[in-house]
Amino acid sequence: MPRTDIRSFNIDFFTIITNIPDMAQQNAISPTRAENFPEWYQQVIKAADMAENSEVRGCMVIKPWGYAIWELIQQQMDAEFKRTGHTNAYFPMLIPVSYLEKEAEHAEGFATECAVVTHHRLEAVKDPETGKTRMIPAGELTDKYVIRPTSETVIGAAFSRWLESYRELPIKVNQWCNVMRWEMRPRIFLRTAEFLWQEGHTAHETREEAEEETAVMHKVYEDFQRDVLAVPSIPGEKTEHERFPGAVRTFTVEAMVQDRKAIQAGTSHFLGQNFAKAQNISFAGRNNERQYAWTTSWGVSTRMIGTLIMAHSDDDGLVCPPRVAPRQVVIIPVTPKADSREAILAHCEELAARLSAQSFHGLPIRVQVDTRDINGGMKKWEWIKKGVPVRVEIGPRDLEKGSVCVCRRDKATNEKSFIAESEFAEGIVSLLQEIQDSLLQRQLNFRDSHIRPCDNLEAFKANFAGEGDADWLLCPWDGTPEEEEELAKSLRISIRCIPHGEMGTGPEAPCILTGRPTTRRVLWARSY
Amino acid sequence: MPRTDIRSFNIDFFTIITNIPDMAQQNAISPTRAENFPEWYQQVIKAADMAENSEVRGCMVIKPWGYAIWELIQQQMDAEFKRTGHTNAYFPMLIPVSYLEKEAEHAEGFATECAVVTHHRLEAVKDPETGKTRMIPAGELTDKYVIRPTSETVIGAAFSRWLESYRELPIKVNQWCNVMRWEMRPRIFLRTAEFLWQEGHTAHETREEAEEETAVMHKVYEDFQRDVLAVPSIPGEKTEHERFPGAVRTFTVEAMVQDRKAIQAGTSHFLGQNFAKAQNISFAGRNNERQYAWTTSWGVSTRMIGTLIMAHSDDDGLVCPPRVAPRQVVIIPVTPKADSREAILAHCEELAARLSAQSFHGLPIRVQVDTRDINGGMKKWEWIKKGVPVRVEIGPRDLEKGSVCVCRRDKATNEKSFIAESEFAEGIVSLLQEIQDSLLQRQLNFRDSHIRPCDNLEAFKANFAGEGDADWLLCPWDGTPEEEEELAKSLRISIRCIPHGEMGTGPEAPCILTGRPTTRRVLWARSY
DSSP states (O other): OOOOHHHHHHHHHHHHHHHHHHHOSSSSSSEEEEETTHHHHHHHHTTTEEEESSTTOOEEEEEEHHHHHHHHHHHHHHHHHHHOOOOOOBBOOOEHHHHHHHHHHHHHEEEETEEEEEEEEEEEOOOOOOOOEEEEEEEEEEEEEEEOSSHHHHHHHHHHHHHHGGGGEEEEEEEEEEOOOOSSSOOOOBBBBBEEEEEEEEEEHHHHHHHHHHHHHHHHHHHHHTHHHHHHHEEEEOOOGGTTTTEEEEEEEEEOOSSSSSSEEEEEEEEEEEHHHHTTTTTEEETOOOOOOOOEEEEETHHHHHHHHHHHHHBBOOHHHHHHHHGGGGEEEEESSSHHHHHHHHHHHHHHHHHHHHEETTOOOOEEEEOSSSSSHHHHHHHHHTOSEEEEEOOHHHHTTEEEEEEEETSSSSSSEEEEHHHHHHTHHHHHHHHHHHHHHHHHHHHHHEEEOOOOOHHHHHTOOSSSOEEEEEEOOOHHHHHHHHHHHHTTEEEEEEESSGGGGEEEEOOTTTEEEEEEEEEEEEOO | OOOOEEEEEEEEHHHHHHHHHHHHHOSSSSOOTTTTTTHHHHHHHTTTTTEESSSTTEEEEEOHHHHHHHHHHHHHHHHHHHHTOEEBBBBOOEEEEEHHHHHHHHHHHHTTTTOOEEEEEEEEEEEEEOOEEEEEEEEEEEEEEEEEEEEEEHHHHHHHHHOOOOOOOOEEEEEEEEEEEOOSSSSSSOOEEEEEEEEEEEEEESSSHHHEEEEEHHHHHHHHHHHHHHOOOEEOOOOOGGGOTTSEEEEEEEEOOOTTOOOOOOOOOEEETHHHHHHEEEOOTTTSEEEEOOOEEEEEEEEHHHHHHHHHHHHBOOOOOOGGGEEEEEEEEEOOHHHHHHHHHHHHHHHHHHHSSSEETTTOEEEEOOOOSOOOHHHHHHHHHHSSSSEEEEEEHHHHHHHEEETTTTTTOOOOOOEEEHHHHHHHHOOOOOOOHHHHHHHHHEEEETTOOOOHHHHHHHTTTTSSSEEEEEEOOOHHHHHHHHHHHEEEEEEEEESGGGEEEEEEETTTOOOOEEEEEEEEBBBB
């Protein structure tokens, strides 16, 4: 079905011209999701001008449209951190290698992907052959550093300095920063050498308090994904094999995207006293005896942007949930005649002012009037590809009638409604929430139709055979970490989690691999 | 004069106890500014719990109170960037050494202080003597990287990829990030190996537009320092000798702190076509011919926090201008008797709600009721040392009378006023602005009384002799960069700027060093 805007034919000659390619092409993004999902993903990012790969190995440039989404995520998530009693702080990005050596399991987990700083200056040398000046590392450091892959060690060292008495507990800090893990197969937003994230770190007097903190932040992540990103997730616990290096327990929220792969969208770790003992995070307790603190850590990253792209977008480009859309409404003035141009532009600005005076979830509604001197078809398709939730067109006839033409990004591209302008302006908050809810509902339906119980190893293997999309399977599981790794490797899958609540347990049944009876259920899936 | 709170004697036994040490000590910070300014600075930071040195060479930990100030700076400055048409983005923190090599002057400027990444993993090796496992760098990189000391090169490379036609100009982006310069003599906030900053980078079609951008951002910095940090500064241009490596012109705002040293509080660079030519930032112009863009860059950093500490604080600790105070009002319930305790606490919370429902410069007023179970004297001194602009005490008699006891941080510690609560609540916005204005006025008076014209080399040398505080001298100047460097080195001073406007020029007079006639005036000072 051609995506041409029929109405434009009547009013804008240039629109006709530029829409002709769309008629032939059908969709703004090529290839489509069905044709080649990974390549479609790259093309959506490019078409929305969100980010790009750089010449720096594995590192991306986050362009303004992508970064604006990150700012909205930060702003709304930071409010949740503060509501739950955390304050922000900032810790050094360089970690002495000796810090890493203190917690063996942790060090091992990150050693293979660390950027190592070994020198502190460059020296100019003339290449005798080419005559060109080259800069080479000089000033070798006795103590080497890594760029933080995560900050448990450097923040633990600070906690160790700060902490004297139980009266100073809990310590609950968070930092927004960049981290670096030398990824061998980078994929923009989802897996890059450098990425942006937040990492919360807390220390508590008792095990119970630390466990409670881990659970609270796990819930914050689940709620945020659902309510702000419109991405439902399965909350659960990681198996021993998938745990964060150094953690006692790791909790995760797992999102399903449109190719049915899983994305770990946030993790919360109960670290027990492992880091406290390795780093001497200790305090004088109520009984006046020295004791170790109980610590936690939790984080989400720019990977969330990859999740939201893969969850919602379609073959015309990005679909952005209203709560994180850099622009929630774009108003396009349609000005075929010079004599009505000024009046239409002024009218559009008035409407924009009326909308942006209203708030949606505590933030002023983000509106742009697209006054650029390019044709209407180009404008329209640009905003479709950028995922703007609501597009409004106002032309001479709308002005006469007091109506506006409204298109929703969550509906078909050629679906439009003409409604009274005052009705539109008064209903904008409900409209945005309706779009937010419809995106969530669509994702919920999709997810629930692609998670199935499975207790048969043959059916299990058939589901995960080949490279194609595969459902998530909920299976009785009693395997060892070694058995888990073997099965995972053979099918390029993993246990995403032991789901919380009813989903994670069931009547005694034979483990799908070992046959040993178990009440535990785990979710197997292919993942990013 | 003892800093004891007379009123507390009547109502709070514990206050008497804890205030006795204050009576002996006179001031909360030791040493005082007069005794040892650099050490006083460190002690103010410690007493306010703003930041600390870490075990990572030259890198600080910014603690919650210090980071909250940075967040307020970011939030309010970011609004200015957006108002002036900039958007945020994010670029890789690693810069290939080959990028640096392209602009020789720039490379040379930063080569001596770069953290160099040479390896991408660590390998565990067992020390044969101790039997302990150590981690050593492995996976040497063919192409080495430096951690960004500034991002002209990596952002220039992106501009070069993005730019095709004059229609895409101007490009105006900013990033908030960390940077690293291997400082040999770090000083917390003012000069650290890693620091946080923002760096704006823009590309323009014409020289005039780029010059205009440089001027606009220079003005944004000047206004921000004055209106938000209550720090007046002298805006002007750097001499060739003090210019940013690779820039055609560098503009600066120079602040004077209480030991009369200068702090460069923000710079804006007109880069001409230097980086554009080195990195091929070019576009098809209106005449369809390929031409180079004109670029600018501009930045401020966490150093601003050091400036505000040194500008406003006193011998009792931090004095924080209301616009960047993490708490603008702290309410301390005075509850000597159990039977009135609940009523007083409830009343304090009501007042807090009434205050925080109001806005000061567009942000809700930040209020805290200090309900901690520690004595009133300790609370009071903690908030004094943290620089909170307004402290309010409410006890049983205040409750009866409907009054509050108000102390301002910009007044003497024992100065207090009793005013009707409703009057206080209704006047809070004016009170905060009054404090903000009084801090600025105090700084203006101080600065203006310590800048003097000087046209005599003997008087000049006498002013800058020794290690003590020295006035800023405005001098006729026509020296070469070499002459400037020699004079600067001999007295450990520098030309801070050629001031804008009338200050930077005057009737023809002999240069203070060379005697050559000149109309130019420059400001010489000792600086951080």
